[in-house]
Amino acid sequence: MKQSAEKHHPMPNGLPLLETQFERYGAAAIILVLVVGSQFLSGYYVSLLTTITIFSLAAMGLNLLSGNAGLISIAHAAFMGVGAFTAAWFVIDMGLPLLLALLLAGFVTAVVGLLFGLPSLRLSGVYLILATFAAQVILYWFFEQALWLTKSPDGRPVGIASIAGFHFDDSAHYFLLVLAFTVAGGVVYLNLLRSGLGRSMEAIRDRPVVAQLMGMNLQKTKLVAFATGHFYAGLAGALYGWHLQFVATEAFNLMRSIEMLVLIIIGGLGSLAGAVLGAIFIVLVPEFLDMAGNRLLDDVSVIAPLRLGIFGLLVVLFLLYEPRGLARSWRKTVHLFNNQIFKNQTKQNRS
Amino acid sequence: MTIFSSLLRICVIIVFLFSFLLMWNGCAPAEEEGTIRIGQITNRTGETSDVGIPLADGVRDAWRWINEQGGVRERPVRILERETGYNVPRTIAAFRELSGDYGVPLIHGFGTPDSEAVMDLATRAQVIYMPTSYDERFVNPEMAPYFFITNTDYSTAARSAVRYVAEQNGRLGLARNPGGFGMAPIGAIKDEAEKVGVPIVSEQDMSYTPTSAVQQSLAFRNADATHVWMGNTHTAMAVLARDLRRQESDAVIIGNIYAGDENFIRTAGNDAEGHLSLYGSVEYGDESAAMMEVIMQAGYRDPNTHYIRGWAQALLAAEVIGMAIDRELEITGENLRNMFYELEDFSPGGLVPPVNYTPEDHRPGQNSSIYQVRDGRWVKIWED
Numbered sequence: 001m002k003q004s005a006e007k008h009h010p011m012p013n014g015l016p017l018l019e020t021q022f023e024r025y026g027a028a029a030i031i032l033v034l035v036v037g038s039q040f041l042s043g044y045y046v047s048l049l050t051t052i053t054i055f056s057l058a059a060m061g062l063n064l065l066s067g068n069a070g071l072i073s074i075a076h077a078a079f080m081g082v083g084a085f086t087a088a089w090f091v092i093d094m095g096l097p098l099l100l101a102l103l104l105a106g107f108v109t110a111v112v113g114l115l116f117g118l119p120s121l122r123l124s125g126v127y128l129i130l131a132t133f134a135a136q137v138i139l140y141w142f143f144e145q146a147l148w149l150t151k152s153p154d155g156r157p158v159g160i161a162s163i164a165g166f167h168f169d170d171s172a173h174y175f176l177l178v179l180a181f182t183v184a185g186g187v188v189y190l191n192l193l194r195s196g197l198g199r200s201m202e203a204i205r206d207r208p209v210v211a212q213l214m215g216m217n218l219q220k221t222k223l224v225a226f227a228t229g230h231f232y233a234g235l236a237g238a239l240y241g242w243h244l245q246f247v248a249t250e251a252f253n254l255m256r257s258i259e260m261l262v263l264i265i266i267g268g269l270g271s272l273a274g275a276v277l278g279a280i281f282i283v284l285v286p287e288f289l290d291m292a293g294n295r296l297l298d299d300v301s302v303i304a305p306l307r308l309g310i311f312g313l314l315v316v317l318f319l320l321y322e323p324r325g326l327a328r329s330w331r332k333t334v335h336l337f338n339n340q341i342f343k344n345q346t347k348q349n350r351s
Numbered sequence: 352m353t354i355f356s357s358l359l360r361i362c363v364i365i366v367f368l369f370s371f372l373l374m375w376n377g378c379a380p381a382e383e384e385g386t387i388r389i390g391q392i393t394n395r396t397g398e399t400s401d402v403g404i405p406l407a408d409g410v411r412d413a414w415r416w417i418n419e420q421g422g423v424r425e426r427p428v429r430i431l432e433r434e435t436g437y438n439v440p441r442t443i444a445a446f447r448e449l450s451g452d453y454g455v456p457l458i459h460g461f462g463t464p465d466s467e468a469v470m471d472l473a474t475r476a477q478v479i480y481m482p483t484s485y486d487e488r489f490v491n492p493e494m495a496p497y498f499f500i501t502n503t504d505y506s507t508a509a510r511s512a513v514r515y516v517a518e519q520n521g522r523l524g525l526a527r528n529p530g531g532f533g534m535a536p537i538g539a540i541k542d543e544a545e546k547v548g549v550p551i552v553s554e555q556d557m558s559y560t561p562t563s564a565v566q567q568s569l570a571f572r573n574a575d576a577t578h579v580w581m582g583n584t585h586t587a588m589a590v591l592a593r594d595l596r597r598q599e600s601d602a603v604i605i606g607n608i609y610a611g612d613e614n615f616i617r618t619a620g621n622d623a624e625g626h627l628s629l630y631g632s633v634e635y636g637d638e639s640a641a642m643m644e645v646i647m648q649a650g651y652r653d654p655n656t657h658y659i660r661g662w663a664q665a666l667l668a669a670e671v672i673g674m675a676i677d678r679e680l681e682i683t684g685e686n687l688r689n690m691f692y693e694l695e696d697f698s699p700g701g702l703v704p705p706v707n708y709t710p711e712d713h714r715p716g717q718n719s720s721i722y723q724v725r726d727g728r729w730v731k732i733w734e735d
Contacts, residue, residue: 044448051440144529154464154531155439157471171447240440246468248439290434301408304395304434 031183038175047243048287050175052279054240057182059263059275060189061232066261067270068198069225070205071120075132076233076260078139081252083109083234084241085149088158098163102181102238109234110227112139117226121219124208136254143249155249161242168242178239185232186272192228201225202270266318268325277326286311385426387672387682389414390433390449390458390478392465397437398559399584402609402657403461406483407432409661410459412649414669423669424676431455439468450476456684457481457668463532466498473497477684479691481664483657485608486535490713497684499691500715501663501703502631505532505607506539508719509580511735512605512629513540515721516578517547518733524553524576524602526567526583526591533582536607540580552576557587564594572600578627581606588626589619596622603627605721613655616727623724630722630729632659632703642666642700656729659702666699667706 038046062076083105090101116135123131144153161168161177168174192198200221203211212218241247259282267278289310293303322329391410394403414430422428431453433445442465449455450472457479460466466482466489473480473495480498482489487506489498503511516523523544527533544551552574555567568591571579579595579602581588588610595602604626606615611628613635619626633640635654636647642662651658671690672682680686696705706715718735 043451044444047444047447051444152467152531153529153534154467157468159471244440244443244468245471246439246443248464248468250437250439250464300393300432300434301395301404301411304393304436307434308396 031179034179035176038172038179041172043171046171046175048283050171050178050243051240052276052283053175053178053182054236054243055260055263055279055283056276057178057185057239058233058236058260059267059279060185060272061229061236062260063264063267063270063272063275064189064192064201064232065225065229067264067268067274068193068205069201069222069229071117071222071225071229072125072129072261073132073135073229074129074254074257074261075116075136075139076229077252077254077256078136079109079113079230079233080237080240080256081139081143081247081249082112082230083237084247084252085143085156086234087238088156088241088247089149092156092158098161098242102235105238106231106235109237110231113226113230113233114223117223117230120222120226133254136257140249140253143252150247150249153249155247155251157246158241159245171243174243178243181235181239185235189232189272189275197221197224262315264325266315266325268327268330271325271327273330274325274327277330281326285314382429383427387423387426387428388431388453388455389428389668390431390446390453390455392442392445392449392458392460393432393434394437394461394465395434397435399437399462399609401585401614402483402612403437405651405653405655405658406461406661408651409658409663410665411661412646412651412658413662413665416645416649417665417669423672426676428669428672435461435465437462437465439465442466443468443472446472446476446478450478456682456687457672459664459668460484463535464530467531470495470498473684477688479668479684479687481668483660483664484532486531487539488535490715492710492713495713497688499667499688499708499713501660501667501699501706502608503629503704503716503719504714505582506536507714507717508607508629508631509536509540509582510543511719512578512580512627512721513543513549514547514735515605515627515733517549519577521549521577522552522575523549524555524571524574524579525551526555526557526564526571526579526581526587526604528559528583528587529556532609536582557581557583557591559584560586561590564591565598567591568594568598568600571595571602572598576600576602578602579604581610583607583610585610585612585615585618588615589622592619592622592626605629608656611722611729612657613729616724616729623727626724627732628722628724628729629719630656630731631719632656632663633701634729635659640701642702645700646702663699663702666702667697670694670697670699 038049058080066072086108087101087105090096090104091098119131120128143150150156161174200216203216204218204221208218263278263282264274266281268274286307289307293307393407394400395407411430414428417423418427431449435441435445446469449458460480460482463484463486466484469480474497478497482500485500485502485504487504489495489500490504527537541551553570553576555570557564557567581604588604588606591604606628608629608631611630616623637643646662671687674690674693675682675686691708692710694706694708696707698705704716720731721733722729723732
């Protein structure tokens with residue numbers, strides 16, 4: 001039995017990254033389909049896929065911060081902006097290679113996140129939300145004023161991404177780069193959740209006093225959550241800049257920050273599936289509503305306000321009837337399939 | 352699981368399946384042979400949609416009228432509108448869809464940040480982009496070789512305003528929006544002011560939708576400003592007009608094309624009287640313009656300068672497309688660009704001042720007129 005368990009659970013401390021065969025095969029299949037399928041899609045659909053993938057990466061950071069550590073932030077977009085502008089500065093003004101610039105942008109954003117996270121050591125709940133609101137306002141003001149970094153109040157063009165002489169002229173190729181970072185981000189996210197640090201975060205979120213009594217370092221855990229969550233934000237923001245080929249100040253405003261929070265709530269707080277499903281919802285539903293409206297009514301002046309109304313209604317309905325997010329629905333569906341299709345393997349795993 | 356959450360899931364699945372079906376079955380309306388596709392990126396729901404809606408409707412109604420007349424040289428034109436709510440990422444996605452998937456040679460655009468974001472894309476895709484933002488960068492062919500606008504750019508117009516103030520021996524204050532739209536002409540204003548000897552006595556920031564401009568009004572009053580240039584929206588201009596009166600300042604506001612419009616008169620009421628604008632078109636109802644009768648027949652619910660400039664932009668696009676057809680050229684961005692350079696003092700429908708473009712300079716005009724609110728209407732009082 002022991003041998004069998006080791007065979008099926010090769011990860012450290014006995015827990016697999018993905019719990020079931022279905023999830024493991026499913027994840028591999030999804031990545032394969034995305035890699036191959038994206039090369040045959042038109043530019044528009046690749047653009048949507050890339051946006052979803054980047055938002056998933058950013059949402060992992062926010063999920064870590066708000067979903068797992070319980071530190072609600074409405075400044076995540078602003079931190080994405082820090083990453084985007086920093087990476088643009090590293091590449092265009094400093095002449096650093098893109099890959100290095102992306103990672104450095106993540107680290108710089110983590111440091112900025114740490115600085116803004118310092119007040120969180122003494123704040124919680126609505127006061128912490130207000131502190132992050134202040135961070136959003138300050139950073140956005142900075143983007144508009146710091147022309148040495150942003151070049152114009154609206155942002156700066158960054159051109160086509162290029163790594164070691166390879167130009168990502170084709171948006172489908174750039175999608176592969178984004179996908180690689182997001183998959184890596186997902187693996188790190190899942191590993192982090194299984195580590196002592198991840199569990200400390202959840203303990204501090206659920207029972208901060210008990211966690212402290214058990215010897216967990218509240219301050220250190222919160223600061224690590226801020227740094228890690230914002231590393232994700234910075235990296236995602238930088239990738240977003242090269243996706244748009246323009247680092248737009250407006251892309252990192254308060255509305256986008258709120259949208260990111262809505263994303264993880266609809267997707268499901270504190271889970272990887274929640275980050276991905278929430279990103280799919282936030283990006284695709286408005287596009288689908290647009291598309292359906294265009295085909296059915298052929299009058300955008302009627303559709304545009306309707307789209308906003310229907311999208312808002314869908315968000316409210318989700319909050320009312322599926323408050324634990326799409327990830328819960330997904331998990332139920334997975335278990336349903338698992339019980340039917342992979343019945344035998346599941347039993348074996350459990351044993 | 353409650354019945355509601357089951358229903359919700361079913362609804363979501365249906366919506367997704369339906370949308371996928373719509374996507375993949377190619378159910379786009381059938382096109383007549385020879386149809387020319389044109390893109391339109393609009394702002395009907397985002398910030399500044401108060402001007403985005405009439406601009407979009409002006410373009411749409413003009414193309415509808417052109418199609419009713421048989422199209423451009425008897426070729427129908429299909430307008431593919433994408434509403435992006437003044438949102439930069441959505442605009443970029445829409446641009447890629449229109450230029451890549453639909454292969455349109457020309458796109459009607461909207462504001463400053465969204466248009467700036469597609470500058471490089473338009474160059475690479477060789478697609479004509481016609482924004483309704485008149486930023487200085489958009490008339491520089493080195494930066495935006497495929498951008499063409501119908502009205503004098505913000506900086507050139509603001510220089511005209513400074514020369515007007517110089518004629519009045521005035522002292523100028525600046526009420527600017529700190530974003531790109533408001534900041535774009537500041538450098539040009541300062542250069543021109545230095546050149547013609549107009550002192551700039553105070554610079555104040557104002558948001559797009561302020562509720563108070565008391566601090567700014569006091570600053571202008573204390574600095575003895577006689578004129579205040581305003582790069583902002585009609586809402587901000589109305590608030591400033593109100594608070595200048597309350598703070599007993601005699602400063603006259605010179606609003607840019609998006610501040611001094613019909614909405615300003617409506618919003619400010621009596622406070623609007625005497626204030627100025629770099630108004631960019633003929634006024635609605637001015638029958639000296641060749642196309643005004645047609646525009647009035649369209650019966651638009653809320654006609655204003657933005658709606659008229661929307662018409663002007665579509666008529667300009669139709670003219671260059673027609674020229675390309677006359678020369679039996681393929682309708683591509685590159686060919687249309689060359690047709691723009693062949694225009695000579697062309698005033699689309701007589702709605703905006705005549706335009707000229709050269710490969711070195713995409714400024715349609717070199718100066719602007721100044722209009723004043725008199726008895727609740729914009730009246731031209733000065734020509735540069």
